[in-house]
Amino acid sequence: MEFCSKCGGMLLVEGDKAPACAKCGYKFKGKLKIQSSEKIAVPDRIAVVDESKLNTYPIIEIKCPSCKQKEAYFWTMQTRSSDESETKFYKCVKCEHTWRTYR
Ligand SMILES: [Zn+2]
């Protein structure tokens, strides 16, 4: 079962469609599973959390290295040219620790 990161309501997932919140109606971008279709180009060395967008990021199961919480927001960013691998970002839902991984 997945829950809305905005209001905590239950998410309705229908087949391949983007999940939507049953309570507030908020539609999530893409699927909840890890995917990398959403690429955001950012200038070099800038890799910060866009707080206004955080609520649109899916929450995935991953262990926070800081507090051991098992859920974190997930998003990806293309840091430089498109030939470079994208960077995966995670932000703990509990302690807000943010970390990243390179492929
Ligand atoms: Zn909601």
Ligand SMILES: [Zn+2]
């Ligand atoms: Zn944490």
